[in-house]
Amino acid sequence: MQHGKYRFIVGFLALPVGLYALFVVWPFIQSIYYSFTDWTGLSPEFKMVGFDNYERMLDDDIFWKSLQHSLLLALLLPLVTIGFALFLAFMINVGGRRRKGGPVVIGVRGSSFYKIVYFFPQVLSIAIVALLFAFAYNPDSGAINSVLRGIGLDSVQPLWLGDPNLALWAVMAVIVWSTVGFFVVLFSAGMASIPADLYEAALLDGAGRATTFFRVTLPLLWDTVQSGWVYMGILALGAESFAVVHIMTTGPGGPDYSTTVMVLYVYQKAFRDGQAAYATTIGVALLIVTLAFAAVVMRLGRRERLEF
Amino acid sequence: MKTTETTAPVPAESGRPVTKAGVPDEMPSREKKEGTVLNVFSHGILVIWAFMVVMPLLWAVMTSFKDDSSIFGSPWSLPDELHFSNWSRAWTEANMSDYFLNTILVVGGSLIGTLVLGSMAAYVLARFEFPGNRFIYFLFIGGMSFPIMLALVPLFYVVNNMGLLNTIHGLILVYIAYSLPFTVFFLTAFFRTLPTSVAEAAFVDGASHSRTFFQIMLPMAKPGLISVGIFNFLGQWNQYMLPTVLNTDPDKRVLTQGLVQLAVSQGYKGDWSGLFAGLVMAMLPVLAAYVVFQRQVVQGLTAGALK
Numbered sequence: 001m002q003h004g005k006y007r008f009i010v011g012f013l014a015l016p017v018g019l020y021a022l023f024v025v026w027p028f029i030q031s032i033y034y035s036f037t038d039w040t041g042l043s044p045e046f047k048m049v050g051f052d053n054y055e056r057m058l059d060d061d062i063f064w065k066s067l068q069h070s071l072l073l074a075l076l077l078p079l080v081t082i083g084f085a086l087f088l089a090f091m092i093n094v095g096g097r098r099r100k101g102g103p104v105v106i107g108v109r110g111s112s113f114y115k116i117v118y119f120f121p122q123v124l125s126i127a128i129v130a131l132l133f134a135f136a137y138n139p140d141s142g143a144i145n146s147v148l149r150g151i152g153l154d155s156v157q158p159l160w161l162g163d164p165n166l167a168l169w170a171v172m173a174v175i176v177w178s179t180v181g182f183f184v185v186l187f188s189a190g191m192a193s194i195p196a197d198l199y200e201a202a203l204l205d206g207a208g209r210a211t212t213f214f215r216v217t218l219p220l221l222w223d224t225v226q227s228g229w230v231y232m233g234i235l236a237l238g239a240e241s242f243a244v245v246h247i248m249t250t251g252p253g254g255p256d257y258s259t260t261v262m263v264l265y266v267y268q269k270a271f272r273d274g275q276a277a278y279a280t281t282i283g284v285a286l287l288i289v290t291l292a293f294a295a296v297v298m299r300l301g302r303r304e305r306l307e308f
Numbered sequence: 309m310k311t312t313e314t315t316a317p318v319p320a321e322s323g324r325p326v327t328k329a330g331v332p333d334e335m336p337s338r339e340k341k342e343g344t345v346l347n348v349f350s351h352g353i354l355v356i357w358a359f360m361v362v363m364p365l366l367w368a369v370m371t372s373f374k375d376d377s378s379i380f381g382s383p384w385s386l387p388d389e390l391h392f393s394n395w396s397r398a399w400t401e402a403n404m405s406d407y408f409l410n411t412i413l414v415v416g417g418s419l420i421g422t423l424v425l426g427s428m429a430a431y432v433l434a435r436f437e438f439p440g441n442r443f444i445y446f447l448f449i450g451g452m453s454f455p456i457m458l459a460l461v462p463l464f465y466v467v468n469n470m471g472l473l474n475t476i477h478g479l480i481l482v483y484i485a486y487s488l489p490f491t492v493f494f495l496t497a498f499f500r501t502l503p504t505s506v507a508e509a510a511f512v513d514g515a516s517h518s519r520t521f522f523q524i525m526l527p528m529a530k531p532g533l534i535s536v537g538i539f540n541f542l543g544q545w546n547q548y549m550l551p552t553v554l555n556t557d558p559d560k561r562v563l564t565q566g567l568v569q570l571a572v573s574q575g576y577k578g579d580w581s582g583l584f585a586g587l588v589m590a591m592l593p594v595l596a597a598y599v600v601f602q603r604q605v606v607q608g609l610t611a612g613a614l615k
Contacts, residue, residue, distance in 0.1 A: 008517035009432050016429040016488060017444060023485035024451050027459035027466055034462060041461070088357060091350035108350060116602055117358045120365065123598045123605065125546035127564035128590055131571050132368055135584075141380040143367055150384070181361065186610045238455045243548045247568055263457045270461040271553065283458035290455050 031280040041276025053281035062257055062265065063282060067289070069168060070262040073175075073241055074293050078232040081176050082225060085183030088118070090213055092184065093191045094199070115188060118181035126178060126240055130247040133174045137161050137248070161249055164258035171244050171259055175236065183228055190224040191217060226301040233293050237286065238263055262286045368591070372584040379580050394585035402579070404586045406559070407566035413476050414551075414562055415544045418483035422540050423533055425484060426491030427499075431521055433492065434499035435507075445496065451489035460553050467554055474557035482550060487540050494539075498532035499525070538601070538608035545594065563590050 035053055039046035057063050092111045108114070121129060136143040137160040145157050160170045194217065202212045218225070235241075242263040245253070253260040253268070262282060270279035371379055372394055374387040398404045433445050463482070464473075472478025502525065510520045526533075548564045555561065561569065567590060570583055598605050 004517060005436065006438065009436055009438055011518070012428040012432045012521075013444065016425040016492070017447075019425065019481060019485045020448065020451070020488050023463060023466065023482050024459060024488075025447065027462035028454060030462035030466075031458050041465070088354065091354055108347070108354065114354050114358060115606075116599075117361055119602075119606060120361055120595065120598070122609065123542055123594045124591055125548065125564045125594075127546070127548040127568055128587060131567060131587060132364055134571070135371075136364060136367070141383055143364075143383045146383045177360070177364075180357075182609065185606055189610060234453065234455075238457060239549050242457065246552075247571075263455065266457050266461070267553070271464075276461050279461050280458070283455070283461065286455050287458050290453070294453060 031283055034277050035281040035284050037277045039277040040274050041270060041279075042274050046277065049277075053278050056278065057281050057285065062260060063285075065257050066260045066262045066265040066282075067285070069260060070237055070241070070286070070289065072168070073172065073236040073261060074233045074289070077172060077175055077236040078229045080172075081179050081232055082183055082228055084176070085180050086187055086218070086221075086225070088114075088180070089184045089187035089191060090217060093188055094209065094212070094217070111188075115185050118184045120181065121178040122182045124178070126243040127247060129178050130174060130244045133177075134161070134248045137170055162255060164255045167249055167254045167259045171241075171248055174244055174248070175240055179232065179235070179240075183232075186224060186228060187221060190221045194220050222301070226297065229297050229301070230294050233297065234290060237261075237290050237293065242267065262289070365591070365595075368584060369588050372581070372588040374581060374584075376579070376581050379584070391581060394581040395589065397579070398582045398585040398589060402570055402582050402586055403561075403566060404589055407561055407563045407590075410476065410560055410566075411545065411563045414479050414483065415541065417477070417480040418487065418544050419537065419541055421480060421484040422487040422491055422544075423537055426488055426536070427495050427526060427529065427533065428521070429488070430492045430495030431499050431525060434496045435504075445492075448489050448492040451486075452493065456486065456549060460549070464553055474555055474560050476560060479551060479555055479560075479562075482554060483544050483547065486550065487544065491536050491540060494536045495529070495532055498529060498536075502528055534604060535608040538605050542594065542605070542609070 034046075036048055036050060037046040038049045038052070091108065092114050093107045139145055139157060139159045139162060142160075144160070148154075148156050158166055161167050198216050198220070199212060202216050207215065241261045245259050245261055245264050246267070249259040251257075253264060263286060266279045266283045266286065269275045269282060367384075370387065371383070373390045373392070374394075375391050378385060378388065429444075429448070433441060433448075467473050467478055467482065470478070472481065506528070507520050507524055510524045511517070515523070546564065547562070548568075551562045551565045555565065558569075567583075567586055570586060
């Protein structure tokens, strides 16, 4: 199979690699370079300024706020989303009532129905989801406060997105709402591949549901949980949180920068304030946080691989 | 109860029939009661979450048929009559038809481009040994974990310098480039699993490399292409960050962008019912596609994470 092999390889790779290098790799390399300049992005002229941008960043209160919010999102969102999804997936797949003579471990009735419904938000654009919830959170006429009034809680009418103490939590709830279903389906698929014999053996040994979950299900699912954790963390640091914060919170960035996250701050510095070089500096910080996050999860999550 | 006693009567290879008969006798009654309580509890939680997922969507559909005063006066009441005019107003006056057309053009072009270029690169990387193979592969894979926002600032100027800013084809090229990492990753793994013998036979019979690829390997890779195609379709249809940065011309807006712009401008104009109609209009096609192709969508979206 040697004849014309290299011509073929080059012919097939040129276009995809070329596009990828031009629009993805090259801008990445450039952005690190630009972070050492005073480029505004508006004019083609710029000069090297060394570490000035980095020094400025360390003195920037808003940067620290956005870093804090991003870290909170990266730590809390995977914890809540994956924890809740594991719980739901376990309920769906193992929570069924055992009929006499039937298999020991069965899913609840309608398990496939639940999986279909829970997955709904995943196919919707996060931008559309964010818009929808921005209406629901509206303090005067939104659906949520109107429910609170309906059940007699007239005194509890939070401003939600307008309250600096609540805005970030309100935004996080939306991300959880839209991503839990994906993980329920993912973990369900993982649980379905665990042999029923293992559950049977555990139940025979007198293990309760909780013990079964922590001793059988979770260890065997660990690889999936871990990759889900990294995936969710990257979402929370990047695209997902950008759309939600950009669309939902006033400013945008929330009252008193209460919801500003790093990716939003990069966007604002570059495209609103005309400080392209400084924006790429914050972008480099975001890259470091993302890589550190992935490394920590991989490191902490490393344990003996279980074969089954 | 000791482990040895309970496991002893179960022969290793025929676990199932023996346990079926054996379990009910050995299970203490406490276990059964706990099972019932847990069953009620688990059903309860599952129903509540299903309700919480469906409710906002139903609320949006309901609201899209109401007039402005009742949207604000009583958000949860049913519409007094079905105001279909909201929908027609959104479609024509609020430019939803244009946004739909732009989105279909951009996603259609990017999807085809992503699948063709992605499968070409993946095929070569999976089946041919050549210097730099590993390097190119990891170059692609690396793109999956980097924050896109970092590249967006210089990307804006790269696209601008090429005169591709605010153009449909420029957006298509960028979408393809950013869809390649996962596509190549997924399809490389897929091509490795396909049998080599068929391709070799075709080659021996005188087919060229590219003919072998397009006529033999690509049809064989159809299941993989469908999975990764659905993944890319949803990702590109729902893309928000890339068009927000690279596509600021009002006439070229895609759906997500257009809706967000609409929401901002409605703050002044006050046509909320039209906006809700637009929102539901944008939601329905993907929800319908999901219900119809439910199995493939789930497989497509979870395939990468499960490997």
